[in-house]
Structure formats: structure tokens, C-alpha cells
Amino acid sequence: MTQTLGYTRALLSTDDAAEDAQALRNQGATRVFIDALEERPASRPELDACLGALQPGDVLLVTTAARLSHSVEHFVLTVTQLRRAGVSLRCLSEPALSTTSTAASPGDVLEALEGLRSRLAGLRTRRGLDAAAATGRRPGRPRVMTDDKVAIARELRGQRRSFVQIGRALGVSEAAVRRALNSPSDATATEAT
Numbered sequence: 784m785t786q787t788l789g790y791t792r793a794l795l796s797t798d799d800a801a802e803d804a805q806a807l808r809n810q811g812a813t814r815v816f817i818d819a820l821e822e823r824p825a826s827r828p829e830l831d832a833c834l835g836a837l838q839p840g841d842v843l844l845v846t847t848a849a850r851l852s853h854s855v856e857h858f859v860l861t862v863t864q865l866r867r868a869g870v871s872l873r874c875l876s877e878p879a880l881s882t883t884s885t886a887a888s889p890g891d892v893l894e895a896l897e898g899l900r901s902r903l904a905g906l907r908t909r910r911g912l913d914a915a916a917a918t919g920r921r922p923g924r925p926r927v928m929t930d931d932k933v934a935i936a937r938e939l940r941g942q943r944r945s946f947v948q949i950g951r952a953l954g955v956s957e958a959a960v961r962r963a964l965n966s967p968s969d970a971t972a973t974e975a976t
Contacts, residue, residue: 785840787873789815790833791850794906795913796820803846810875812844825853834861839869842883847876848895849902858899927955928963936960 789812793800804815816833830851837843843865845851851874852858858880865872866882874880879887879895887895912922928936932953939949946964950957 785842786813786838787811787842787844788813788833788837789844790817790830791815791846792818792827792830793820794850795909803850806846806875807844810844834864837865837868837870842871842873844873845875847902848874848880848899849906852899852903854903855896855900858896927959928953933963936964940964 787810789804789807789810791800791803791807800817800819804817807815814836816829816836818827818829821827833843843851848858852861862872862880862882872880872882877895877898879891880899881887915922932955936949936953939952940946944952946957946960950960953960
């Protein structure tokens with residue numbers, strides 16, 4: 784007897800995996816394997832257990848290919864292994880990537896794979912930004928107007944110096960001085976003094 788097994792993994796939080804698992808159950812998955820948010824993409828014990836539990840004729844159900852694989856190459860390798868084992872793949876959000884009875888055109892498959900590549904890149908970027916924020920780092924270019932420079936600029940502005948003069952003295956642009964002195968946090972600090 785064929786069975787439908789579901790697989791998902793946490794992409795950004797454990798909450799998103801729980802919601803995804805419920806969607807798989809609603810679509811007929813008799814059992815759902817869930818991997819936690821991983822540090823290393825290659826370490827997914829629940830995926831290994833899921834793949835080991837599948838028998839010929841079974842269906843692996845995922846909501847999106849991005850939950851199944853950490854790269855397009857891994858996705859293609861996994862689909863190849865599933866086909867060799869006689870197991871079908873059903874992707875709910877990318878039907879073109881499913882290996883069930885409905886055949887998709889090669890153009891649809893390539894478009895879906897490019898969409899997968901884009902989503903995975905976005906997830907890696909999001910994780911990197913979250914990791915940087917967790918360690919107190921801010922993404923992007925460093926500020927040219929440090930707190931010390933802003934304090935000096937305020938003092939020079941209090942002496943009625945122009946933005947151009949202040950910028951030259953600090954080695955920054957006039958625009959950087961204007962932005963720093965006209966920022967909402969600076970306005971609050973100025974009002975308090």
C-alpha cells in the first residue's frame with residue numbers, strides 16, 4: 784500500500800516549520816518529518832529518516848522545494864534518488880517540480896528551478912542578516928559620522944560654523960554632517976540640551 788510522507792525543515796524559525804507540517808497533514812501526509820533550523824545544511828537527520836522510510840510507489844510531499852533542499856544541486860540529486868527508488872515527489876507550491884503524473888514543460892521546470900535558486904539565496908541572506916544582528920553588527924557600510932564626530936559637529940554648529948566647514952574639519956561630506964545633525968535622534972538630543 785502506498786503512503787504519503789511529508790518532510791519540512793525550519794527555514795527561519797521553528798514556528799514556520801510547525802505551520803508547514805500542518806499544511807502537509809492537511810494535504811494527506813500520514814507522517815511528517817521535521818528538521819530543526821540547522822547550522823549545517825548537510826546535517827538533516829529527519830530527512831535521512833524520511834528518505835529511509837519511503838518505499839517504491841510512495842509519495843514524498845513538501846510544501847516547497849526550498850524546505851527539501853538547501854541548494855538546487857541538492858534538490859536535483861534528491862529527486863534523482865527518489866526516482867531511482869520508485870518514489871514520487873509532490874511540491875505543493877511548485878507543481879512543475881513534482882514528479883507525479885502531471886508532466887510540466889521543460890521551460891516550466893527551468894523557471895521553477897530558477898525560482899528555487901532565488902528563494903534559497905534570499906533565505907541565506909536573511910539568515911546572515913539575522914546572525915549579524917544577533918551579534919550586534921549592522922549590515923551595510925559603516926557610518927562615517929561616529930558618535931564622537933556627531934558631538935564635535937554639534938559643538939561646531941553651536942559656534943555657527945557652516946555644514947561645509949564642519950565637514951572639512953571632520954573629513955566627511957557636507958551631506959553626512961547634515962544627515963547626522965538633522966536625524967531624529969539628534970533632534971531629541973538637541974532639544975534636551
